[in-house]
Amino acid sequence: MINLAESNPTRVDAALPGGDILPALARPGCLSYEPDPRGLPSARAAVAAWYSSCGLTVDPADIFLSASTSEAYGWLFKLLADPGDSVLVPKPGYPLFEYLAGLEGVESIPYPLEYRHPRGWRTDLDALESALWSKRPKAVVLIHPNNPTGSYVDPGERPRILELCRAAGAAVIADEVFLPYALEDGPEPGFAGETGTPCFVLNGLSKLLGLPQMKLGWIVLAGPKEYREEAAARLEIVADTYLSTGAPVLHAAPELLPRAPDFVRVLRSRLSSNLALLKDILEGELSPYRVLRCSAGWTAVLEVPRVTSEEDLALGLLREERVFVHPGYFFDFPREAFLTVSLLPGPEDFREGAERLRRYLDRRVG
Ligand SMILES: Cc1ncc(COP(=O)(O)O)c(C=O)c1O
Numbered sequence: 275m276i277n278l279a280e281s282n283p284t285r286v287d288a289a290l291p292g293g294d295i296l297p298a299l300a301r302p303g304c305l306s307y308e309p310d311p312r313g314l315p316s317a318r319a320a321v322a323a324w325y326s327s328c329g330l331t332v333d334p335a336d337i338f339l340s341a342s343t344s345e346a347y348g349w350l351f352k353l354l355a356d357p358g359d360s361v362l363v364p365k366p367g368y369p370l371f372e373y374l375a376g377l378e379g380v381e382s383i384p385y386p387l388e389y390r391h392p393r394g395w396r397t398d399l400d401a402l403e404s405a406l407w408s409k410r411p412k413a414v415v416l417i418h419p420n421n422p423t424g425s426y427v428d429p430g431e432r433p434r435i436l437e438l439c440r441a442a443g444a445a446v447i448a449d450e451v452f453l454p455y456a457l458e459d460g461p462e463p464g465f466a467g468e469t470g471t472p473c474f475v476l477n478g479l480s481k482l483l484g485l486p487q488m489k490l491g492w493i494v495l496a497g498p499k500e501y502r503e504e505a506a507a508r509l510e511i512v513a514d515t516y517l518s519t520g521a522p523v524l525h526a527a528p529e530l531l532p533r534a535p536d537f538v539r540v541l542r543s544r545l546s547s548n549l550a551l552l553k554d555i556l557e558g559e560l561s562p563y564r565v566l567r568c569s570a571g572w573t574a575v576l577e578v579p580r581v582t583s584e585e586d587l588a589l590g591l592l593r594e595e596r597v598f599v600h601p602g603y604f605f606d607f608p609r610e611a612f613l614t615v616s617l618l619p620g621p622e623d624f625r626e627g628a629e630r631l632r633r634y635l636d637r638r639v640g
Pocket residue numbers: 281342343344345368417420421449451477478480486491
């Protein structure tokens with residue numbers, strides 16, 4: 275079977291750098307317990323140094339380390355919302371946020387992204403504005419770039435979105451886990467340098483180094499100084515209640531984070547060539563399929579004629595060609611028929627999987 279839905283970097287072939295991390299995890303410092311609600315200072319300094327290598331000055335005091343960005347979302351929902359409050363999340367999107375919000379008793383309300391070919395995805399600003407005023411959410415989640423649409427917050431729309439959030443009193447949660455993986459557009463700047471609107475920027479080793487199993491993520495507080503100070507004091511209580519980061523990865527962070535640019539370079543080149551290959555195999559004159567604009571990230575979206583359901587297509591592909599993709603409805607696309615394809619697999623598997631996919635689609639819907 276070829277898994278073109280694989281999003282776990284530890285399960286794709288070993289050609290990606292990063293396999294030699296074990297020595298970094300065996301530091302003597304790991305044997306002592308040094309609780310700090312923000313996380314070990316040397317690890318926070320390593321995160322600040324990584325931002326500095328990206329041209330951004332981040333004060334280590336504005337960094338909170340967590341076990342993952344998923345956990346960081348939970349902390350932020352506790353910080354910003356009371357049970358019964360709401361947050362806005364983009365749709366289509368990764369189906370994690372509804373659970374993360376729900377587990378805090380917080381409602382996640384979708385705001386739509388719209389697609390126009392070949393320009394790409396944009397935020398429906400009218401819908402966002404109307405939801406901000408009618409639902410009074412405590413936060414707006416911006417996934418920059420979004421998964422699986424691969425779309426950045428559009429640079430032309432960004433000031434307006436920040437302005438709307440500021441005016442409506444909603445904080446921004448900017449999820450930047452895929453930010454370095456620019457493909458057809460970008461790179462775009464992140465939100466860690468934001469000074470006007472309260473912003474919580476999320477990232478971690480999961481995507482930056484392909485190490486989701488190491489469990490290290492972080493929140494950077496950005497925005498007006500007084501807001502940051504108050505938020506930090508309160509977030510300290512949340513983080514201190516859990517103290518969830520583990521000593522081995524904290525002590526390894528100063529050695530691991532400087533490897534991020536190499537990892538990103540190698541993986542980005544694989545993602546780009548897989549995307550080009552997918553277009554080569556699936557598109558072309560008179561092809562009824564199209565690969566949607568994929569500005570950045572690890573996933574491509576394929577649109578196919580809607581002659582049967584996405585579910586039927588995906589199951590048939592699995593049975594007849596032994597290729598696994600995700601149907602678009604997993605991610606709440608506004609209509610059918612979309613299939614999402616992970617760009618992570620190694621080049622041989624990817625080519626074989628994409629060729630089988632084309633063969634199958636030609637039989638079923640072409
Ligand atoms: C946009 C986005 N944010 C966050 C996560 C979760 O990352 P972590 O492993 O840091 O919890 C994912 C997982 O794929 C994701 O797609």
